[in-house]
Amino acid sequence: MSVRRMSGDRLFGLVNGLFLVLVAMVCFLPIWYALNSSILPFKAYLKDPTHLLPLGFTLDSYRDALRDASVWRSFANGLLVMLGTVILALCTTITSAYTLTRKQLPGRRILVCIFLIPMFFGGGLIPTYLVWKQLHLLNSLWGLMLAGCLNGYWMLILKATMDGLPESLEESARIDGAQDFQVVWYIMIPLCKATLACIALMVGVGTWNEFFWAQIVMVDPSKYTFMVYLRQLFTRISILQGTGAASAVGGVPTATITFQMAIVCIGVMPIVIIYPLVQRYFVKGIMMGAIKA
Amino acid sequence: MVLPTVALYVILSYLPISGVMLAFKEFDYAKGLWGSPWIGTQVFRELFGLPNFWRAVRNSVSISLLKLFCGFPVPIVMALLLNEVRGKYFKKTVQTVTFLPNLLSWAVLGVVFTAVFSQTQGYVNHFIDAIFGIRIDFLHDSMWFRPTLIVTSIWAGMGYGMVIYLAGLTVIEPELYEVATLDGAGRFQRMLHVSLPGLMPVILTQLILSVGYMMYAGFTQVYVMYNPMVYDVGDIIETYVYRIGLQDGNYSLATATGLFQSGLGVILMLAVNRISKKMADRSIF
Numbered sequence: 001m002s003v004r005r006m007s008g009d010r011l012f013g014l015v016n017g018l019f020l021v022l023v024a025m026v027c028f029l030p031i032w033y034a035l036n037s038s039i040l041p042f043k044a045y046l047k048d049p050t051h052l053l054p055l056g057f058t059l060d061s062y063r064d065a066l067r068d069a070s071v072w073r074s075f076a077n078g079l080l081v082m083l084g085t086v087i088l089a090l091c092t093t094i095t096s097a098y099t100l101t102r103k104q105l106p107g108r109r110i111l112v113c114i115f116l117i118p119m120f121f122g123g124g125l126i127p128t129y130l131v132w133k134q135l136h137l138l139n140s141l142w143g144l145m146l147a148g149c150l151n152g153y154w155m156l157i158l159k160a161t162m163d164g165l166p167e168s169l170e171e172s173a174r175i176d177g178a179q180d181f182q183v184v185w186y187i188m189i190p191l192c193k194a195t196l197a198c199i200a201l202m203v204g205v206g207t208w209n210e211f212f213w214a215q216i217v218m219v220d221p222s223k224y225t226f227m228v229y230l231r232q233l234f235t236r237i238s239i240l241q242g243t244g245a246a247s248a249v250g251g252v253p254t255a256t257i258t259f260q261m262a263i264v265c266i267g268v269m270p271i272v273i274i275y276p277l278v279q280r281y282f283v284k285g286i287m288m289g290a291i292k293a
Numbered sequence: 294m295v296l297p298t299v300a301l302y303v304i305l306s307y308l309p310i311s312g313v314m315l316a317f318k319e320f321d322y323a324k325g326l327w328g329s330p331w332i333g334t335q336v337f338r339e340l341f342g343l344p345n346f347w348r349a350v351r352n353s354v355s356i357s358l359l360k361l362f363c364g365f366p367v368p369i370v371m372a373l374l375l376n377e378v379r380g381k382y383f384k385k386t387v388q389t390v391t392f393l394p395n396l397l398s399w400a401v402l403g404v405v406f407t408a409v410f411s412q413t414q415g416y417v418n419h420f421i422d423a424i425f426g427i428r429i430d431f432l433h434d435s436m437w438f439r440p441t442l443i444v445t446s447i448w449a450g451m452g453y454g455m456v457i458y459l460a461g462l463t464v465i466e467p468e469l470y471e472v473a474t475l476d477g478a479g480r481f482q483r484m485l486h487v488s489l490p491g492l493m494p495v496i497l498t499q500l501i502l503s504v505g506y507m508m509y510a511g512f513t514q515v516y517v518m519y520n521p522m523v524y525d526v527g528d529i530i531e532t533y534v535y536r537i538g539l540q541d542g543n544y545s546l547a548t549a550t551g552l553f554q555s556g557l558g559v560i561l562m563l564a565v566n567r568i569s570k571k572m573a574d575r576s577i578f
Contacts, residue, residue, distance in 0.1 A: 009480045016374050017383070023371070024390045027448060031393065033416065034405050050416035114302055121559055124551025125531075126538045150302055209398030212513055216539065227400040231517075234404050257408050264401050271396050279389060282396070283456050290457040290495065 034268075038062065038261035045258055061262035071266065073222060074229035078208055079270075081144050081225055085207040086200050088149035093199060097158035098184050119152040132217060139219045147217075148207045154199045157288050161195040162188060198285035201278055205271060226267050233263065336549045346550065349533035352526060353554075356439060356510040361503055364447045368454025369496060373484050375455065376462045388459070392452030399449075403517025406445055407432060438523040446514060457499065458492060465491035501569050505562035508554050530554045 029052075037051045044055035065071055096115060100108060122128070137143030165188070173183050189196065211227035218224055224232065237260065275282075340346050371391070378384050394402075409415045410431040418428045431441040465488065473483045512531040519527040530550060538547025 012479065012481050013377070013379070016377055020371075020374060020378065020383075020387050024387045027394065027451070028390050029416075030402075030405050030409055030448070033409055037408070049414065050419045051414075052416055118302065120562060121555050124548055124555065125534050126544050126548045126551065129539070130544075205396055209396075209400070211398060211400040212516065227398050230404065231400050234407075238407075257414060260404055260408065264404050267401050268397060272393075275393065275396060276389070279392070282392070283388075286453060286456045287460040290460060290498070 034261045034264050037257050038265045040258055042256075042258070045256070051257065061256075061258040062266070064259055065262045065266060070221070070224070070229055071226075071263070074224045074226045075266070077141060077223060078226035081141055081214070082204050082207045084142070084145035085148040086204045088145055089151055089154070089203045090196060090200060092149055093151060093155045093158050094184065094189065094196075096155045097162055098180075098188055100155075100159050101162045115152045115155060118150070129216065138217045139223065140217075141223055141225075144214055144217060144225070147213055148203060148210065151199075151203065153289070154202070157285075158192065158195055158199065160288075161192050165191055194281070194284065195288070197278070198281045198288065201281050202285050208270060230263055230267055234260065336545045337553075340546055340549050340553070343546075345528070345533065348525065349528050349530045349550075350553075353508060353510045353529040353531075356442065356515075356527075356529060357507040359439060359443050360446055360511070361507075363443050364450065365500070365503060367447050368451050369458055369492065371451060372455045372458030372462060373488055373492075376459060376488060377480055377484060388452070388455065391455060394449045394451075395453045397449070399513040399517050402445070402449065402514075406441075406518065410441060432518060433520060433522045435523050435526045438519070438527050442511075442515065442518060442527070445518070446511060449514075454499070458495060461492050461495035462488055497569060501565050504565045506558065507561060508558040 033052060036054055037045070038061050039057050039059070040048075040051060041056040041058040041060065044053075045051065048055055096111075099105065100112060100115075102108070105111075123131070132138050132143065135143075137146065169187055169191075170183055173187055178186070209227060211225070211231050214225050215228045215231060218228060221229075221232075375384055375387055378387075410417055412418055412428050412430040412433075417431070422428050429437055431437045469487045469491070470483055473487050478486065508530065510529045510531075512529065515527055515529050515532055516535070519532060531554070534547045534550045534554075537543045537550070
């Protein structure tokens with residue numbers, strides 16, 4: 001009986017492993033498609049309609065893509081907005097999380113409510129747009145940084161982390177004469193580094209990927225972030241293809257899939273590069289969220 | 294010290310909330326938000342008379358429910374299966390590969406999937422053509438648009454759920470597995486009778502959140518993938534708001550729609566939370 005049980009287990013392990021490999025491959029396929037299409041030389045691109053076979057390597061598409069100054073500019077814009085948003089987000093989460101740990105603070109409950117309500121209820125697209133218009137935040141990269149900096153969710157997680165730190169640390173600092181700011185700067189921040197890294201990464205990735213609101217508020221094409229530029233380019237290409245003005249075969253280079261995928265890969269590159277290095281922070285961030293909930 | 298943050302919150306989050314009164318006003322561009330005349334519930338009455346509005350609501354809820362039924366179990370199953378794997382590097386690789394799509398913007402994914410599912414150039418249709426001899430216009434055919442939406446959404450979100458459930462699996466006491474083995478349970482049975490029940494608290498919490506957000510069917514994804522040909526099945530509340538609001542300039546209607554959505558969303562969230570508190574003593578507050 002034990003032999004039968006063991007071989008049943010072995011069979012399960014084998015089938016399971018194969019299944020998981022299959023799933024992983026199917027999962028990776030679209031990414032592989034984008035990567036491979038971007039490096040296919042034109043002849044190979046025509047030969048294999050699936051664009052899945054690694055029939056060649058060329059950086060021509062990337063060269064074409066990078067020839068466009070807008071690509072560089074929007075990339076820089078995207079990085080700028082991402083950096084600014086992350087810094088602002090860290091400031092807001094640290095200050096609000098620390099404030100909420102002060103148990104003696106009068107009106108603490110009100111503060112919690114203030115921070116929590118926007119997580120579930122918002123003004124909506126139009127009211128927010130009108131408010132931004134009145135505040136002259138439209139068409140401004142600095143304004144865009146404000147869009148992503150308020151984050152009640154991460155503030156709660158940071159607060160939980162801070163609550164987990166021993167009180168004696170802060171007490172001894174206060175005895176030594178430290179004010180609020182010094183406590184935060186010299187004690188809280190160094191001890192919460194892991195959580196802060198998670199927040200920075202999650203907010204950073206989210207901001208880099210954000211395109212909808214950025215597209216709405218930006219009127220000036222020179223201020224587009226990368227994803228907005230990508231969207232604009234792609235919708236233009238779709239229209240061209242729709243009207244038959246450019247075909248994928250020997251037509252205007254901007255219409256080929258290799259060109260599109262090159263731009264896609266450029267856009268994805270920042271994330272893909274840092275991802276393996278900091279994967280554990282993403283995982284930790286998600287886990288903290290789940291455990292807190 | 295926290296005052297600047299509070300100020301930011303008030304300005305950026307609460308001011309727009311006050312703007313929802315637009316839903317009760319007849320917007321006059323010249324007079325702006327504060328000057329437009331108040332007309333009470335007339336906007337809502339007009340809104341509820343528009344068939345496209347109800348279509349959008351129907352689509353939002355349908356798509357959310359479909360995503361829930363089809364997509365919710367996937368990360369659970371994947372986590373359970375992956376947990377049974379012995380090799381650490383294999384586990385890590387699968388997790389890395391499945392999680393990567395979650396980090397990609399739908400702006401990017403929209404481009405990729407439009408190419409992948411293209412009727413003429415995508416590899417999906419190439420394989421379907423080779424096997425079945427037909428080609429399907431996934432993104433423009435009303436029959437196929439929603440399944441495509443759901444499959445791609447599962448693809449993108451699977452890794453995220455897997456992380457949560459894998460973490461949940463690590464807190465199950467090892468003694469339970471030992472007892473099960475002594476009772477003669479094989480790996481598959483242990484998975485079914487120890488891992489799965491042990492994961493229930495996490496599953497329930499995630500379920501509450503998913504149901505609570507049912508009014509929101511995934512705007513950015515639909516926005517990049519939809520087109521006028523599939524409005525009948527793909528137009529969700531937020532895309533509807535975007536079109537009638539920012540494109541048609543119908544501010545009052547758009548605001549009313551948004552208010553409808555977030556209002557219902559809050560009610561839904563609170564209701565589901567209360568039910569779960571009563572039934573399983575789990576709450577998100």
